[in-house]
Amino acid sequence: MLRSLSLVKILRNCSLQSIRYFESSTQSSSFSPESSANPIPQQLPLIVSRQLEYPHTRYPPLQAWLETLGQKRDDKLGIVDLHPSIWQTSPRLDILYENIEWQKTYKKIDWAYTPPHHEYPSMRGKPWPQKGTGRARHKSKFDPQWKGGYKVHGPKGPTSFFYVLPKEKRVEGLCTALTVKLHQNDVHFVDSLDLPTHQPTYLQELAEDRFWGPSVLFVDDTDIMPHNIMFASAKTEGFTLMPVYGLNVYSILKHTTLVLTIRALNKIEKKLLHALHSCDNPKDQPAPPDEP
Amino acid sequence: MPIERGLQYLRQMQRVTLKNLPMPLEKTLKWQKAHPDETKIKAIMSRKGPISRNALPPYGIDPIQAEGRLPWILTVPKEPYYEGIEEARQYLPISLRTLQRLIDLRRINPEKPIDLPVLCNTKLFSIQPDQRQFGLQLIDEGADLFSTPINLEIQWVASELAIAAIERCGGVLTTRYFDPISLSALIDAKKFFERGEPIPRCDTPPINAVEYYTDPKQRGYLANPDSIREERQRLAQKYGYKLPDPSKFSSLFRLKKDPRQIFYGLEPGWLVNLKDQTILKPTDSKFQTFYHS
Numbered sequence: 140m141l142r143s144l145s146l147v148k149i150l151r152n153c154s155l156q157s158i159r160y161f162e163s164s165t166q167s168s169s170f171s172p173e174s175s176a177n178p179i180p181q182q183l184p185l186i187v188s189r190q191l192e193y194p195h196t197r198y199p200p201l202q203a204w205l206e207t208l209g210q211k212r213d214d215k216l217g218i219v220d221l222h223p224s225i226w227q228t229s230p231r232l233d234i235l236y237e238n239i240e241w242q243k244t245y246k247k248i249d250w251a252y253t254p255p256h257h258e259y260p261s262m263r264g265k266p267w268p269q270k271g272t273g274r275a276r277h278k279s280k281f282d283p284q285w286k287g288g289y290k291v292h293g294p295k296g297p298t299s300f301f302y303v304l305p306k307e308k309r310v311e312g313l314c315t316a317l318t319v320k321l322h323q324n325d326v327h328f329v330d331s332l333d334l335p336t337h338q339p340t341y342l343q344e345l346a347e348d349r350f351w352g353p354s355v356l357f358v359d360d361t362d363i364m365p366h367n368i369m370f371a372s373a374k375t376e377g378f379t380l381m382p383v384y385g386l387n388v389y390s391i392l393k394h395t396t397l398v399l400t401i402r403a404l405n406k407i408e409k410k411l412l413h414a415l416h417s418c419d420n421p422k423d424q425p426a427p428p429d430e431p
Numbered sequence: 432m433p434i435e436r437g438l439q440y441l442r443q444m445q446r447v448t449l450k451n452l453p454m455p456l457e458k459t460l461k462w463q464k465a466h467p468d469e470t471k472i473k474a475i476m477s478r479k480g481p482i483s484r485n486a487l488p489p490y491g492i493d494p495i496q497a498e499g500r501l502p503w504i505l506t507v508p509k510e511p512y513y514e515g516i517e518e519a520r521q522y523l524p525i526s527l528r529t530l531q532r533l534i535d536l537r538r539i540n541p542e543k544p545i546d547l548p549v550l551c552n553t554k555l556f557s558i559q560p561d562q563r564q565f566g567l568q569l570i571d572e573g574a575d576l577f578s579t580p581i582n583l584e585i586q587w588v589a590s591e592l593a594i595a596a597i598e599r600c601g602g603v604l605t606t607r608y609f610d611p612i613s614l615s616a617l618i619d620a621k622k623f624f625e626r627g628e629p630i631p632r633c634d635t636p637p638i639n640a641v642e643y644y645t646d647p648k649q650r651g652y653l654a655n656p657d658s659i660r661e662e663r664q665r666l667a668q669k670y671g672y673k674l675p676d677p678s679k680f681s682s683l684f685r686l687k688k689d690p691r692q693i694f695y696g697l698e699p700g701w702l703v704n705l706k707d708q709t710i711l712k713p714t715d716s717k718f719q720t721f722y723h724s
Contacts, residue, residue, distance in 0.1 A: 230440075322441045323441060
């Protein structure tokens with residue numbers, strides 16, 4: 140059941156300016172899933188403005204629908220403002236490639252090891268005398284041309300492919316991934332991840348009705364998620380839950396749709412804008428705001 | 432607009448997935464074949480002959496059909512349009528407009544003397560001493576807007592209007608030369624002190640700059656102060672403003688650096704210890720004579 144009071148609390152965090160209709164009708168509204176008897180009291184979607192830090196000089200804020208998971212019918216609750224520095228950057232696919240390659244290779248350790256010739260058994264002793272046997276002349280049984288012989292310049296020991304991509308590229312990668320998803324209609328903003336039932340079929344049918352692709356990534360503020368969505372996504376293949384601190388370019392592009400809560404959106408924008416607008420060295424940088 | 436065009440393509444094209452991303456050019460075989468590694472070339476090429484022995488004839492000559500022809504390097508005339516660019520000094524521009532803006536936004540304190548480290552701490556200028564950049568120069572854009580008295584120390588001034596604009600408001604301008612070693616100490620003072628080197632002694636300017644820095648018209652730091660006072664009066668008469676009373680200046684406005692001094696309040700030769708918050712001064716006479724000369 141949709142808790143309308145919680146929505147008001149959430150929207151108060153993003154300093155709102157025009158929400159009169161919603162507040163007046165909270166007492167009367169009480170949602171239930173698949174309800175056509177109790178429609179939403181607001182007749183039109185409202186514009187709930189969010190105050191954006193570091194406003195962009197050229198572009199005005201983008202706008203997107205605010206939806207619910209509380210009911211199957213796709214009623215929009217309002218419009219959300221998005222910051223153009225994050226959601227309207229140039230679609231640099233090469234930076235996305237670099238981020239994904241980094242995510243794949245920084246954990247990679249190559250365990251291949253071929254022992255060199257001094258780690259082989261003793262080389263003394265010709266296998267057979269130099270002349271008289273009719274076979275080729277050899278000095279030892281473990282030369283490179285032999286089967287089972289040593290390798291001269293082979294891989295030596297565990298090699299790590301660890302490297303850290305510069306912070307500006309990682310931040311730029313996240314911003315481009317989000318723009319790419321937004322401009323290809325694969326991002327949906329949701330008030331919260333509260334579901335009316337824990338049945339996985341509810342979520343699956345909801346996603347199918349709204350054409351939300353085979354794989355969906357739900358992103359919330361904290362790592363403690365409501366019970367219903369945990370159960371439902373555990374039973375469906377392709378649905379994953381993620382807190383904001385786990386957001387990465389690989390996951391964003393792997394899943395076809397991205398579903399963000401308003402709380403997650405606030406946190407993401409705050410962190411990314413803080414990173415985009417700071418010019419200190421990593422040593423001098425002050426602590427980022429709002430650790431998880 | 433390139434961003435909007437790119438986003439337009441995004442909207443029309445397929446969904447971007449992990450498999451759709453373009454490989455960077457350097458990883459394709461075509462590029463690698465066109466840009467072979469030096470070690471690869473050496474391994475493939477022969478170890479004998481004029482190429483490997485650096486004994487090729489000059490370009491433009493065929494050894495079989497030479498017959499008195501010159502190589503191209505002697506037939507093509509020289510056109511030295513950029514002669515002397517390797518020794519030329521560069522100064523990054525700062526306009527009066529930006530100065531006024533920084534003062535209004537309270538990024539610079541006009542009550543204290545404005546110096547090169549003060550301007551570099553705003554992180555608006557990236558001065559690179561190894562690129563033959565010798566500091567900042569003052570530009571006269573915004574001369575009408577400028578309206579705060581400041582004690583400014585800059586490395587070059589090209590126009591009289593800029594000097595007049597500062598002195599009309601009651602400010603003081605000096606042009607000062609810094610050699611590259613002291614410049615690298617000034618640009619990032621914190622980094623320099625963390626290195627643990629004594630403060631360097633500023634060198635005299637090169638010969639082609641001595642005339643500039645001894646000229647009272649450019650308010651050089653090596654010029655005679657009496658002639659500077661004369662020039663201030665002359666400029667005031669030329670541009671038609673009244674010089675404010677010198678007695679009204681605060682003591683900070685009269686702060687001037689010694690020709691060998693880099694930082695206000697710190698002498699050359701001193702070692703600043705940031706961790707223990709102390710300064711170490713040399714006591715040996717030869718060091719003192721060197722740094723004070």
